[in-house]
Amino acid sequence: MFCEKAAEMIRDLQRMNEGQLPAFNEDGLRQVLQEMESLYEQNQTDVNEAKAEGRADLIPSIKLRHTCLLRNQRCVSAYLYDRLLRIRALRWEYGSVLPANVRFHMCAEELQWFSHYKKSLASFMRSLGSDGLDVTQDVKPPKSLYIQVRCVKDHGEFEIDDGTVILLKKNSQHFLPRWKCEQLIRQGVLEHVMS
Amino acid sequence: MDTQSYLPVEPGVGMEENYFSLDDILLSQERLPVRTETAFPRLGFLERSSDTQDIPEGTKMELPLWLSKGLYEKKRRVLAVELPKVYKEGWRTVFNADPNVVDLHKMGPYYYGLGSQMLHFESPENPDIAQTLLQTFIGRFRRTMDSSQNAYNEDTSALVERLDCLEKALFKSGQSGLNGFQSWEKGQASQLTASSLVLNYRKRKIADVQP
Numbered sequence: 305m306f307c308e309k310a311a312e313m314i315r316d317l318q319r320m321n322e323g324q325l326p327a328f329n330e331d332g333l334r335q336v337l338q339e340m341e342s343l344y345e346q347n348q349t350d351v352n353e354a355k356a357e358g359r360a361d362l363i364p365s366i367k368l369r370h371t372c373l374l375r376n377q378r379c380v381s382a383y384l385y386d387r388l389l390r391i392r393a394l395r396w397e398y399g400s401v402l403p404a405n406v407r408f409h410m411c412a413e414e415l416q417w418f419s420h421y422k423k424s425l426a427s428f429m430r431s432l433g434s435d436g437l438d439v440t441q442d443v444k445p446p447k448s449l450y451i452q453v454r455c456v457k458d459h460g461e462f463e464i465d466d467g468t469v470i471l472l473k474k475n476s477q478h479f480l481p482r483w484k485c486e487q488l489i490r491q492g493v494l495e496h497v498m499s
Numbered sequence: 500m501d502t503q504s505y506l507p508v509e510p511g512v513g514m515e516e517n518y519f520s521l522d523d524i525l526l527s528q529e530r531l532p533v534r535t536e537t538a539f540p541r542l543g544f545l546e547r548s549s550d551t552q553d554i555p556e557g558t559k560m561e562l563p564l565w566l567s568k569g570l571y572e573k574k575r576r577v578l579a580v581e582l583p584k585v586y587k588e589g590w591r592t593v594f595n596a597d598p599n600v601v602d603l604h605k606m607g608p609y610y611y612g613l614g615s616q617m618l619h620f621e622s623p624e625n626p627d628i629a630q631t632l633l634q635t636f637i638g639r640f641r642r643t644m645d646s647s648q649n650a651y652n653e654d655t656s657a658l659v660e661r662l663d664c665l666e667k668a669l670f671k672s673g674q675s676g677l678n679g680f681q682s683w684e685k686g687q688a689s690q691l692t693a694s695s696l697v698l699n700y701r702k703r704k705i706a707d708v709q710p
Contacts, residue, residue, distance in 0.1 A: 305545060305563070311528050318521045323505025323696055350541070364570070364577060365539045371569030382519045386507060393505035397694040406700065447689050492693035492701060498686070 306343065306372040310336045310379035317386060325390045328411040333380065340376050343369045391418055395425065396440055399487050441483055451482045453494040505696070514615050522664065526609045526616070527565040531583060534559050536576040564616055571620055580620040585610065588624075591631045598638035603663035610663045611636060639666065647673030651681060 313332045320326045347369045354362045391414055394402060400422050407415065430436040459472035464484055472478075477497065488494045511517040516527065539545075539554040546554050554560075562570075562578075570578050584590060585606045594601060603610045614632045618625050646658045647670040655674070659667055682688050 307563075307565075311524070314521055314524050318525060322699055323503065323507075324699055346541075361538065362540055364537050365542050367577075368539060368542065368566070368570060371566055374569070375565050378518060379524060382508075382521060382524055385519050386521055389507065390505055393503075393696065396504035397696045403700075444689055444691065451691070486691060489691045490694045490697065492697050495693075496691040498690050 306339065306369075307375045307379065309339065310376050310383075313383050314379055317383060323390050323393050325387065325394065325406065325409050327409045328387070328414065329383075330411065333383075336376050336380055340373055343373050343376075347373075387414065388417065392421060394418075395421060397490060399440070399491070400426075438483075441486055443486075446482055449482055450479055451485070452497040453478055453480055453485050453489065454497050456493060456495050459488070459493045503695070510612070514618055516616075523612075526612045526664075527563065527568070529564050529609060529613050530561040531564055531567050532559065532581040533562050533567055534579045534581065536579055564613070568616070568619060573621060580617075580622075582617065582622065582624065582628075583613070586614055586617060586624075586628050586631075588627075591627060594631050594635045598635040599642060601635075602661045603639075603666070604661055608664050611665045640669075643670055644673060646670070648677055650674070651677055 309332055313329050313336070316326060316329065347366050350362045350366050350369075353359055354366070391410065394406060395418070398406070402418070410418065429439055432439070454477045455472045455474050458474050461469050462472050463469050464481060470478060470480075472493070485494050489496055507521065508517055508519040510520045510522040510526070516523045535554060535556055535558045538556045541552060543549065543551045543553050546558060546560050549558075567578060567580050571580060607613065611632055614628060617628060622628075643662065643666050646655075650658060655670075659670055662670060679688070682690075
């Protein structure tokens with residue numbers, strides 16, 4: 305049956321729940337495009353024959369192949385679009401620098417799109433207020449400026465606003481400005497300790 | 500409550516399909532029994548049981564929903580789409596008798612979705628199908644809502660097992676509401692937490708390292 309490969313790509317993507325990004329299925333995409341090409345060519349020969357010899361009986365077959373072409377188009381567009389949604393989410397969850405194992409799963413065009421997205425988000429944030437506003441901060445309304453955090457893993461040295469450098473060592477606890485550590489908490493380096 | 504920045508395209512409601520929705524694409528991959536009412540020249544290889552060059556008129560075969568929907572025409576007779584057996588009279592009486600006992604996951608898992616899509620094909624049974632779908636949903640909804648609002652810190656796999664995809668999504672949103680409320684009551688709503696996406700990635704990395 306036609307369009308099996310395209311459906312398989314969608315199924316693989318759907319199986320990765322909670323917005324995880326699977327490796328870009330370049331091979332699958334190429335196979336789908338090849339199938340579309342051969343469907344198109346077969347349709348062209350049949351259309352020419354139907355026109356030249358007036359064979360109206362070929363029309364149902366042409367329509368069937370055309371439906372398959374549209375289906376493949378839908379699957380591929382949905383595949384690429386859903387991946388973009390996932391990549392966009394990564395910017396909000398990880399911050400502007402992605403870890404290598406995540407970047408590894410993206411194709412060249414997606415990396416390019418990500419950097420464009422990063423840039424437009426940054427210029428939007430700069431345009432807000434008098435000197436910019438980071439909209440990825442304070443997703444939950446803050447109750448205090450400083451919070452108690454505990455390190456979940458070794459992260460190395462970390463500099464805060466007043467120039468003090470602190471060492472983020474596993475299991476050490478610190479009292480830090482909230483806006484400085486929000487991203488590290490989201491990345492799972494620090495843990496917010498509630499008293 | 501955990502905030503998710505990845506929001507997938509929602510599936511369409513009722514008879515509508517959402518073009519970019521992964522759920523709807525998988526739903527339209529479901530196979531339907533059809534009978535051809537015209538010949539399809541040069542496509543014999545699609546029908547494995549025969550080795551003729553064409554698909555002759557009157558062949559019974561299974562086609563995915565998207566193909567049947569694309570080929571079906573009201574005015575011209577190209578395809579006759581038959582009802583899958585869970586929507587037929589016999590099963591409808593079962594659903595009407597007690598919708599709570601049926602395992603919709605096994606029968607679907609897109610029972611409501613596929614049922615609504617069947618309404619695109621003109622059939623004298625359409626009003627009955629629509630009515631049964633609605634009554635089944637109403638009959639089961641109370642139980643779905645009740646269990647999703649009361650299973651806190653429990654293993655929900657037994658509760659979810661027999662639900663249709665649509666009901667599962669409802670169950671999930673009920674659970675996230677319940678968990679959000681509970682964490683607010685305990686004063687944890689303002690606690691900053693690691694993103695579930697990041698945590699999942701880490702879990703997988705550990706799993707990758709282990710042989």
